[in-house]
Amino acid sequence: MIRVSAHDIGLLARRLAALPPAPEGWLEAAQELPQxxxxxxxxxxxAVTDAGLxxxxxxxxxxxLAESGIRPTPRLLDEARxxxxxx
Amino acid sequence: xxxxxxxxxxxxxxxxxxxxxxxxxxxxDAAAWNQLVERFSRYxxxxxxxxxxxxxxxxxxxxxxxxxxxxxxxxxxxxxxxIRPWIAQLTRRTCIDRLxxxxxxxxxxxxxxxxxxxxxxxxxxxxxxxxxxATLPESCQEVLDRFFARDExxxxxxEALDIPPGTIASRISRCLEKxxxxxxxxxDAQRPVSG
Numbered sequence: 359m360i361r362v363s364a365h366d367i368g369l370l371a372r373r374l375a376a377l378p379p380a381p382e383g384w385l386e387a388a389q390e391l392p393q394x395x396x397x398x399x400x401x402x403x404x405a406v407t408d409a410g411l412x413x414x415x416x417x418x419x420x421x422x423l424a425e426s427g428i429r430p431t432p433r434l435l436d437e438a439r440x441x442x443x444x445x
Numbered sequence: 446x447x448x449x450x451x452x453x454x455x456x457x458x459x460x461x462x463x464x465x466x467x468x469x470x471x472x473x474d475a476a477a478w479n480q481l482v483e484r485f486s487r488y489x490x491x492x493x494x495x496x497x498x499x500x501x502x503x504x505x506x507x508x509x510x511x512x513x514x515x516x517x518x519x520x521x522x523x524x525x526x527x528i529r530p531w532i533a534q535l536t537r538r539t540c541i542d543r544l545x546x547x548x549x550x551x552x553x554x555x556x557x558x559x560x561x562x563x564x565x566x567x568x569x570x571x572x573x574x575x576x577x578x579a580t581l582p583e584s585c586q587e588v589l590d591r592f593f594a595r596d597e598x599x600x601x602x603x604e605a606l607d608i609p610p611g612t613i614a615s616r617i618s619r620c621l622e623k624x625x626x627x628x629x630x631x632x633d634a635q636r637p638v639s640g
Contacts, residue, residue: 370574370621371621373571373574374575374578376491378594379486379487379595380490388512389478391509391513392473395516431506433510
């Protein structure tokens with residue numbers, strides 16, 4: 359652990375102020391990442407045998423993911439595109 | 446860090462160490478992942494916004510990108526006790542990549558804002574202070590966080606915590622003293638604060 363000289367109350371107050379919370383929704387979105395990844399895995403597994411779903415994903419990945427309840431972040435879109443290409 | 450905080454009822458609340466959380470995350474424990482994100486959320490946000498001065502939309506993408514990398518690469522972390530510098534480095538690289546995306550001819554050194562290392566040192570110290578804060582009674586954690594980190598007024602704090610606004614300044618003062626003691630001697634942090 360990093361040691362801070364705690365003799366200065368003002369310094370402690372400034373350090374507390376240095377870490378405000380992230381804007382609303384950011385933390386929750388990061389916490390949902392594992393679930394989103396599992397949902398993407400399930401969707402792509404389904405797309406292997408479901409040609410209609412595969413076509414929808416290829417035609418408009420962003421909206422197809424959103425329709426499936428998956429928030430299409432840039433990183434997730436990149437990952438989904440790469441995995442779709444290898445199906 | 447392993448510690449025990451005190452809740453409103455005076456019961457000890459176990460705060461798992463970074464190492465414990467990481468081990469549980471690797472086992473697929475969703476609650477541990479939630480705690481890990483919560484523990485480092487402000488740190489990552491501050492590096493993006495204070496360290497690299499990213500505008501809000503870029504900062505949000507970088508923030509989510511960092512936690513996606515943490516999730517995907519956690520198994521590669523060799524020293525579980527070193528997760529803080531690892532996350533700092535992941536965040537730094539992510540922000541640099543984002544800044545370089547529009548100006549590909551620039552090196553990492555050129556896009557990194559001057560004084561970044563000083564900002565990171567400050568944020569590392571701030572995280573250590575928050576570790577100490579987590580060992581204080583919940584009433585102190587809440588009033589200090591609301592006043593300093595969330596920049597709430599005495600009136601807002603009073604309404605949220607159902608305490609007279611006139612007593613908030615003295616409570617803040619006492620809690621800051623308690624925080625100072627916790628930084629100097631962690632065993633002294635457990636006594637509840639009233640008023």
